[in-house]
Amino acid sequence: MKRFTHISAESVKEATSALKGSGGKARLIAGGTDLLGEMRDCILPDYPEVLVDIKNIPGLEYVRTKS
DSSP states (O other): OOOOEEOOOSSHHHHHHHHTTTTTOEEEEEOOHHHHHHHHHOOOOOOOOOEOOOOOOOOOSSSOOOO
């Protein structure tokens, strides 16, 4: 697996700042088991240099869809 930076964001502002500062080389994770497996197996077309973990941000405990 290639080296990457892991950022555990504590707020939406911190997460968006990390994404903007990555120059398009970041991916969001909130657990990341699928993404980490893809990284380990080198099957991603663009390998992320930064992983921004959003699982600790209050209010982002679930995803809701609206129709």
